[in-house]
Amino acid sequence: MTKHRTETQLTLTDLIDASSSCPFCLSRAERDPVFTIQQKPLIQWLFCTQCKAYSASMMPTEQFLESYYRNYYDETQSKITVGRPERLARHIAQLLPENSKTTLKILDFGGGDGTLAKVLAEILRQKHPTTDFKITLVDFNQEKDAENEFLTFHSEPSLTAVKNQKFDIILASAIIEHVPEAHHLLQELFDLLADKGTLYVRTPYVTPLKKLFRHYPLKYPMHVHDIGPSFWNRVAKRYSNPLEILVSQPSLVASGFSKKKWLRSCVAHTLKLPTRMEKQLRNNPTDYFWNLMGGWEILFRKKNE
Numbered sequence: 001m002t003k004h005r006t007e008t009q010l011t012l013t014d015l016i017d018a019s020s021s022c023p024f025c026l027s028r029a030e031r032d033p034v035f036t037i038q039q040k041p042l043i044q045w046l047f048c049t050q051c052k053a054y055s056a057s058m059m060p061t062e063q064f065l066e067s068y069y070r071n072y073y074d075e076t077q078s079k080i081t082v083g084r085p086e087r088l089a090r091h092i093a094q095l096l097p098e099n100s101k102t103t104l105k106i107l108d109f110g111g112g113d114g115t116l117a118k119v120l121a122e123i124l125r126q127k128h129p130t131t132d133f134k135i136t137l138v139d140f141n142q143e144k145d146a147e148n149e150f151l152t153f154h155s156e157p158s159l160t161a162v163k164n165q166k167f168d169i170i171l172a173s174a175i176i177e178h179v180p181e182a183h184h185l186l187q188e189l190f191d192l193l194a195d196k197g198t199l200y201v202r203t204p205y206v207t208p209l210k211k212l213f214r215h216y217p218l219k220y221p222m223h224v225h226d227i228g229p230s231f232w233n234r235v236a237k238r239y240s241n242p243l244e245i246l247v248s249q250p251s252l253v254a255s256g257f258s259k260k261k262w263l264r265s266c267v268a269h270t271l272k273l274p275t276r277m278e279k280q281l282r283n284n285p286t287d288y289f290w291n292l293m294g295g296w297e298i299l300f301r302k303k304n305e
């Protein structure tokens, strides 16, 4: 298989065998290999027929990921995983239902430097000038505490540090695909929702593209999972948390129409279009015929208990 710039050769000491059960639904049913990511040691891309998730058969260890991301951030000089946080924040603000609370608690999980949550708070503040915001960033990278007249910002290294709190808005944008123990992570995120609280999730879904275009990168070991509508439209049923789905659709195209990115953006928009049409015509199906959308986003809301 062709090696891509983003794909790194891992040794046995960097890896944990995760082939015996699905990291999302914990099913021990045999999962079919779809691609080989690496020959020695063998790492395969497995499909779970139970929950419809794709995951790597071998997961990078915590130590490997720590040093990998440290180097990654040093090289890119940026901690944000989305090209234009303002655009994504405006998009999320449009999806969110009205919330009349005077203080909104926002959790930005894996949000790099927390820009997405800060910009989102500014946009929501324009709509509701009397609302205050308490932002907690949970990320491997720690940021300094900050505050202004309507916002406090604080960061924590892990979800364990906030486990006794509840949040009105949780952002998990382009992060779940990085976390090996995904079943437990989703449980933690659902548990952290306040009544009527919303969880916004965005993940890449590129396996169908890679089936067509052999060179399309899976971005392992950064991405250890790949999950689209068939996964997200079923996931809430596996947890006891009372959840409803407010939005489930192809994700926003992250790149804009600058000189360098216009072709990429055109292709991305074009590939998402048939899914958007199918969503309308088939009235939000669980599974789509057209799966070349490249990424999915979903907004969950916790129902009153």
Ligand SMILES: [Zn+2]
Pocket (backbone or CB within 6 Å): 022, 023, 024, 025, 026, 027, 048, 049, 050, 051, 052, 053
């Ligand atoms: Zn599964």
